[in-house]
Amino acid sequence: MRFLVSGHLEYTVAFPSTLILNIHAQRNSGQTILDEKFEVTPYVKFEEFVLENASSRFVRLETGKKKALTIDYHATVECTHEVISASKLDFTPVAEMDRKAIPYLFPSRYCQSDRLGRLAWDLFGKIPNPYEKVIAIVDWIHANVEYLRGSTNSETSAYDTVTQRTGVCRDFAHLGISLCRALNIPSRYFSGYAYHLQPPDFHACFESYIGGRWLVFDATRLAPLNGLVRIGTGRDAADAAVASCFGRVELVSMQVDCQLAPDQKFTPLERKQLGRKGISLEAHSNVTPTN
Amino acid sequence: MRFLVSGHLEYTVAFPSTLILNIHAQRNSGQTILDEKFEVTPYVKFEEFVLENASSRFVRLETGKKKALTIDYHATVECTHEVISASKLDFTPVAEMDRKAIPYLFPSRYCQSDRLGRLAWDLFGKIPNPYEKVIAIVDWIHANVEYLRGSTNSETSAYDTVTQRTGVCRDFAHLGISLCRALNIPSRYFSGYAYHLQPPDFHACFESYIGGRWLVFDATRLAPLNGLVRIGTGRDAADAAVASCFGRVELVSMQVDCQLAPDQKFTPLERKQLGRKGISLEAHSNVTPTN
Amino acid sequence: MRFLVSGHLEYTVAFPSTLILNIHAQRNSGQTILDEKFEVTPYVKFEEFVLENASSRFVRLETGKKKALTIDYHATVECTHEVISASKLDFTPVAEMDRKAIPYLFPSRYCQSDRLGRLAWDLFGKIPNPYEKVIAIVDWIHANVEYLRGSTNSETSAYDTVTQRTGVCRDFAHLGISLCRALNIPSRYFSGYAYHLQPPDFHACFESYIGGRWLVFDATRLAPLNGLVRIGTGRDAADAAVASCFGRVELVSMQVDCQLAPDQKFTPLERKQLGRKGISLEAHSNVTPTN
Amino acid sequence: MRFLVSGHLEYTVAFPSTLILNIHAQRNSGQTILDEKFEVTPYVKFEEFVLENASSRFVRLETGKKKALTIDYHATVECTHEVISASKLDFTPVAEMDRKAIPYLFPSRYCQSDRLGRLAWDLFGKIPNPYEKVIAIVDWIHANVEYLRGSTNSETSAYDTVTQRTGVCRDFAHLGISLCRALNIPSRYFSGYAYHLQPPDFHACFESYIGGRWLVFDATRLAPLNGLVRIGTGRDAADAAVASCFGRVELVSMQVDCQLAPDQKFTPLERKQLGRKGISLEAHSNVTPTN
Incomplete structure (x- = not known):
């Protein structure tokens, strides 16, 4: 089964902070990521990592002096069960x-x-x-x-x-x-x-x-x-928090979506x-x- | 610094149970095990394992139909700091x-x-x-x-x-x-x-x-x-529990010891x-x- | 129905303390106290009182410098239901x-x-x-x-x-x-x-x-x-605590009894x-x- | 010291309910009520009572089939300290x-x-x-x-x-x-x-x-x-809750006031x-x- 998933998160930033996000679809034996895109607007440095004991994919990013940040994640994921x-x-x-x-x-x-x-x-x-x-x-x-x-x-x-x-x-x-x-x-x-x-x-x-x-x-x-x-x-x-914030950051809006890929039957x-x-x-x- | 450590645990067993023990000294960058001995009396099957995200060494053992079990652990450990x-x-x-x-x-x-x-x-x-x-x-x-x-x-x-x-x-x-x-x-x-x-x-x-x-x-x-x-x-x-018991097992006595090896100064x-x-x-x- | 009730409490006293006891049978529309006896050995000053919103009978007593106190309460109570x-x-x-x-x-x-x-x-x-x-x-x-x-x-x-x-x-x-x-x-x-x-x-x-x-x-x-x-x-x-202690007092033994009066059937x-x-x-x- | 106090509470009522309100100034050795007025609009039956062990004044009222109720309390209270x-x-x-x-x-x-x-x-x-x-x-x-x-x-x-x-x-x-x-x-x-x-x-x-x-x-x-x-x-x-509700009643607005009487200095x-x-x-x- 193929799904199109997306998350859109808008943050305001009170002062330079670090965010650890966990919104990436996992790569594992049951699901394959066909394509994906992760974007921070305006651009700031970020790093993806996986913790050893699980396959959860985290992104750590520093807000720097940005006053607001928008996170966009889109992926096409092939899931089996x-x-x-x-x-x-x-x-x-x-x-x-x-x-x-x-x-x-x-x-x-x-x-x-x-x-x-x-x-x-x-x-x-x-x-x-x-x-x-x-x-x-x-x-x-x-x-x-x-x-x-x-x-x-x-x-x-x-x-x-x-x-x-x-x-x-x-x-x-x-x-x-x-x-x-x-x-x-x-x-x-x-x-x-x-x-x-x-x-x-x-x-x-x-x-x-x-x-x-x-x-x-x-x-x-x-x-x-x-x-x-x-x-x-x-x-x-x-x-498995969607976001862990170190500093002071406020989520002002969030949209999450999960659609079936066009050609799929569910x-x-x-x-x-x-x-x-x-x-x-x-x-x-x-x-x-x-x- | 070299230490002689030991643990002696006596259990009574109400019915066949599984014990997960965590009394082994770790092997890691700061301590080396020079010799060690782990004994269950009377003998039952056991298995040692390490969890991925830490170096803690666990022993899993099945009591079977034994009515009482004694666990003995002795090790000589070289520790640095x-x-x-x-x-x-x-x-x-x-x-x-x-x-x-x-x-x-x-x-x-x-x-x-x-x-x-x-x-x-x-x-x-x-x-x-x-x-x-x-x-x-x-x-x-x-x-x-x-x-x-x-x-x-x-x-x-x-x-x-x-x-x-x-x-x-x-x-x-x-x-x-x-x-x-x-x-x-x-x-x-x-x-x-x-x-x-x-x-x-x-x-x-x-x-x-x-x-x-x-x-x-x-x-x-x-x-x-x-x-x-x-x-x-x-x-x-x-x-990091010393013992996790699955079934019904009672600790009836325990001795723990930690001595300096004979030739050491502390x-x-x-x-x-x-x-x-x-x-x-x-x-x-x-x-x-x-x- | 007539009952013979009794309480025997032995305390040791670390230093002069106040005890508030609540072991007296109540006097109320459903039970009548035919006789009763409350004794502190050795004798110390005590005072009985009833709180307005209930009929519970409290005894407040000061241990003074006594090192040990024994409380004895006996009553014959006629109860209806x-x-x-x-x-x-x-x-x-x-x-x-x-x-x-x-x-x-x-x-x-x-x-x-x-x-x-x-x-x-x-x-x-x-x-x-x-x-x-x-x-x-x-x-x-x-x-x-x-x-x-x-x-x-x-x-x-x-x-x-x-x-x-x-x-x-x-x-x-x-x-x-x-x-x-x-x-x-x-x-x-x-x-x-x-x-x-x-x-x-x-x-x-x-x-x-x-x-x-x-x-x-x-x-x-x-x-x-x-x-x-x-x-x-x-x-x-x-x-409704049996005893509230203000100071330092330890209960070392307690006997409680409730018997039917000799001539009664239950x-x-x-x-x-x-x-x-x-x-x-x-x-x-x-x-x-x-x- | 003389104070003019008032409370204005508006409730909507989902179904016939009972309210116990505690917004009346107490009558006690330290304060005297010079005048007061308690009003429920529209009028419903209510009853004032005092609990034995305190002087708090409660009002118990039944909403009946009213869909909304307004409570008004005004008092002039002479307080000493x-x-x-x-x-x-x-x-x-x-x-x-x-x-x-x-x-x-x-x-x-x-x-x-x-x-x-x-x-x-x-x-x-x-x-x-x-x-x-x-x-x-x-x-x-x-x-x-x-x-x-x-x-x-x-x-x-x-x-x-x-x-x-x-x-x-x-x-x-x-x-x-x-x-x-x-x-x-x-x-x-x-x-x-x-x-x-x-x-x-x-x-x-x-x-x-x-x-x-x-x-x-x-x-x-x-x-x-x-x-x-x-x-x-x-x-x-x-x-001492301002209101205890038995049934289903919702507070939709509340105004509370406490003023000094005109001729007073504070x-x-x-x-x-x-x-x-x-x-x-x-x-x-x-x-x-x-x-």
């Missing part, structure tokens, strides 16, 4: 888990899985299959947390959301991650562009490691899972189409795609 | 920072630097030199937080400690890390063996990235900084000997050691 | 509520009803009858929170318990109070002696104001509701015997007792 | 304290004095005189917390403010109350009209019980202490004029006024 039947999604005991998944078992800033342990076991502990567990978690969040713009802020964590029961996509993701980790299922934050998301914006959901694969889940049900273009992968939103895969099948956005040579 | 004069320790703007340091600017489970921003700026924001800032933070913690065994637990975070004003080494480290990150100084958790620590135990302190170097700081002042043997490096204690370098000099436990080819 | 059929327990709108009940609508130290509003409405908001609402709350707490001695401390509040899902009687009471207040049902803390409580101890539960009456509820189900002898009434445990009324009936421990001239 | 020299303001040990002050020693919803104990003792414990202690607390809050409209919400408590270091008048009051209670100085919330407050609004500060008197303190320094007209007295803002008494003197807004027959 695999639909995997639940029967192949056995629990991977910690003893056999890919080492790279292990850090995603531990609590993080917004995902205090250590404090949600008993709740997670009470609600979902008896479900034997790990995939069914995560599906139950995602459905429970969807049923019990209301998507309410403005109800949370940058300090809100899963420990709050589980009681407050409102939030936006990042809060839904944090709660899902936390409940999964509490049940020893490695889980990580996913930020990206999302086709069909209304209103258009950056989106967040999460991935859980089951049967040797990272499967993607979205408790908000606001976008089809096969319409996601990955930007960030991390422990939680602290790792059949949405959401919770209800998938049923008991999982979807992975990473390629995996050892697993035969189904569907 | 550099003492660096404050004049070489300029602030590294985010724009020039080694990319690997960037994740240590972000908040984490026990270090909610995002919630301590105003406090950090009020207390330390006016100190121009970053090294002086961290020294002021460490002295402030030492003066205002009481070391009190049993006053905190595994859920206690820097946000609690800053008001509660009691804690153990890990709480001191978390608070130091949080205040530094709030001031845009990358900081990370350090766990290790510590010479002269009384009573002997695993120890925790922290490192801040200043002038292109990771300098070590210890707000507890319980052990000389040149008597530390590194085990874990991470964002906070969530990354001159402790603590806060007061160092004065305005910093100490790094990593080698760095571009910096000429002083003192 | 009324069993009221649910059909008489209509919702009292705030507009018609006894003014004295109004403060028990507001959040308090351990009962942050303002933070549990959405959760309470989601879980129980659709139940039309207020008595049924409280019964559903109490049953939910019983089903979802585990009674676990030592799992909480004096700082634990309902906001913690709702996620942590463990606690002791005071935590069960705080959570019940909070959920009720969130639904506009005035609710207050009840501390007392409890017949059949094992092991014997002071007990805590709560009362909700429904249909013009204060009905008693106990989510722990550890003692029959008609075996309670009231000590304290308040917003939460902050109002038929326990617990959740299952009561079914859809409520129980009030206060007399009320306008309501005809049933059962 | 006493300035008391610090030499008369000895510490009142708990053993000798007026019983009515005792509940104000305990923690409450927004004033978790039990969690701020060590901090309070570290910062202010060594100041021997209780009046000096409170002055030091108030000065510390003024120096360390920034008045920042919109930085807090109705859930913010002293435990947050002590670290967050921003807030509005109610947050300043809650923090002052909490630190005082932690030092065994009974303290209570004061809400009122305030002369010279800019922009005009309801105001909040606090009172501490010292030397047998309730003295008023205001860490915001936004209004002279002899220009306050008392509305509410309580443990914290939970007891000499502001603020922190700097008072120096080491205290000010009480209650009359007290046993204390000879000074100044």
Whole structure:
């Protein structure tokens, strides 16, 4: 599936500052960047880098004495996904888990899985299959947390959301991650562009490691899972902020877009189409795609 | 400086479980392992691994049906350190920072630097030199937080400690890390063996990235900084737990030891000997050691 | 029903301190004190008082230079209760509520009803009858929170318990109070002696104001509701602590007892015997007792 | 000193609701109401009442099917105050304290004095005189917390403010109350009209019980202490909300005013004029006024 994604961010700058942006589509086994363009107007020096433990692409830029900056990013991204039947999604005991998944078992800033342990076991502990567990978690969040713009802020964590029961996509993701980790299922934050998301914006959901694969889940049900273009992968939103500002910079406007490339056809895969099948956005040579 | 370190841990096992231990001394530019021995009695299968983004050495082991397990680790470690004069320790703007340091600017489970921003700026924001800032933070913690065994637990975070004003080494480290990150100084958790620590135990302190170097700081002042043997490096204690248990396992006894090798002489370098000099436990080819 | 209650508390005193104790059985419309004895050994000056807005009886005593103090309280208390059929327990709108009940609508130290509003409405908001609402709350707490001695401390509040899902009687009471207040049902803390409580101890539960009456509820189900002898009434445990110490005093041992008077017969009324009936421990001239 | 105070509140009503308002000036030993008028337009039934343990005057009103309601309150209030020299303001040990002050020693919803104990003792414990202690607390809050409209919400408590270091008048009051209670100085919330407050609004500060008197303190320094007209007295803002709504009602506009009566002269008494003197807004027959 080929998507045209774009982000347009306008900043005013109070004094010379540094910005670290994370709006580039990732290059990874599940998505290929066919073309892309990143522009800062007026031009300032910037540098792209990738952190070792993930493929998230960051841009670090110095505002210098500019009073305002506009960031434009456009890319054409070819995305693949695999639909995997639940029967192949056995629990991977910690003893056999890919080492790279292990850090995603531990609590993080917004995902205090250590404090949600008993709740997670009470609600979902008896479900034997790990995939069914995560599906139950995602459905429970969807049923019990209301998507309410403005109800949370940058300090809100899963420990709050589980009681407050409102939030936006990042809060839904944090709660899902936390409940999964509490049940020893490695889980990580996913930020990206999302086709069909209304209103258009950056989106967040999460991935859980089951049967040797990272499967993607979205408790908000606001976008089809096969319409996601990955930007960030991390422990939680602290790792995948759209922008981290060092100095004093203010976002004055933002437009985000995700369109299907002209010649493409799209059949949405959401919770209800998938049923008991999982979807992975990473390629995996050892697993035969189904569907 | 050569140290003989050891850890002896006895566990009872309720049912087959997996343990991830992090008690091996690291191999890195600042310390060399001359010999080591890791033993599980009775023998069970185990595997050592290193996570990509740090050099922490983990052991994953399966208890199987054993009812009790004893872990023994012994190592002889050659440690180096550099003492660096404050004049070489300029602030590294985010724009020039080694990319690997960037994740240590972000908040984490026990270090909610995002919630301590105003406090950090009020207390330390006016100190121009970053090294002086961290020294002021460490002295402030030492003066205002009481070391009190049993006053905190595994859920206690820097946000609690800053008001509660009691804690153990890990709480001191978390608070130091949080205040530094709030001031845009990358900081990370350090766990290790510590010479002269009384009573002997695993120890925790922290490192801040200043002038292109990771300098070590210890707000507890319980052990000389040149008597530390590194085990874990991470964002906070969530990354560097001595043991993470998946299943049901109980620690029934633990002995930790750190001795000077027979032929060695040791001159402790603590806060007061160092004065305005910093100490790094990593080698760095571009910096000429002083003192 | 006549009960013999007693409390025996032994304190050591580090330096001259003041203690405020709340272990006297209340005198109120639902219970009469037939005889009682309060003794401090060695003798020190003390004073009994009642706070205006409740009938809780406090004793304030000064330790002076005594190094140890023993407190003994014994009383014979005649208790009455009324069993009221649910059909008489209509919702009292705030507009018609006894003014004295109004403060028990507001959040308090351990009962942050303002933070549990959405959760309470989601879980129980659709139940039309207020008595049924409280019964559903109490049953939910019983089903979802585990009674676990030592799992909480004096700082634990309902906001913690709702996620942590463990606690002791005071935590069960705080959570019940909070959920009720969130639904506009005035609710207050009840501390007392409890017949059949094992092991014997002071007990805590709560009362909700429904249909013009204060009905008693106990989510722990550890003692029959008609075996309670009231000590304290308040917003939460902050109002009804067994002992508040000003200075430095340590409780070294405590025995609490509640026995049936020799000639009495007792038929326990617990959740299952009561079914859809409520129980009030206060007399009320306008309501005809049933059962 | 005679003040003309007024409040004008406009509400829209989604469905029949009950409002409890607390905007009437109190009648007490320190202030006399010369005339007053309370009006609801269009007219609906309302009832005034006073809670036993305080003199706060509440109005309970039912909106019925009205779609909008306007509340108007006007009063002329004669206020007195006493300035008391610090030499008369000895510490009142708990053993000798007026019983009515005792509940104000305990923690409450927004004033978790039990969690701020060590901090309070570290910062202010060594100041021997209780009046000096409170002055030091108030000065510390003024120096360390920034008045920042919109930085807090109705859930913010002293435990947050002590670290967050921003807030509005109610947050300043809650923090002052909490630190005082932690030092065994009974303290209570004061809400009122305030002369010279800019922009005009309801105001909040606090009172501490010292030397047998309730003295008023205001860490915001936004209004002279002899220009306050008392509305509410309580443990914290939970007891003294301007409006508590049961149902669904929205405040769409509010004007508050406090003017000096035409013939009056006013000499502001603020922190700097008072120096080491205290000010009480209650009359007290046993204390000879000074100044």
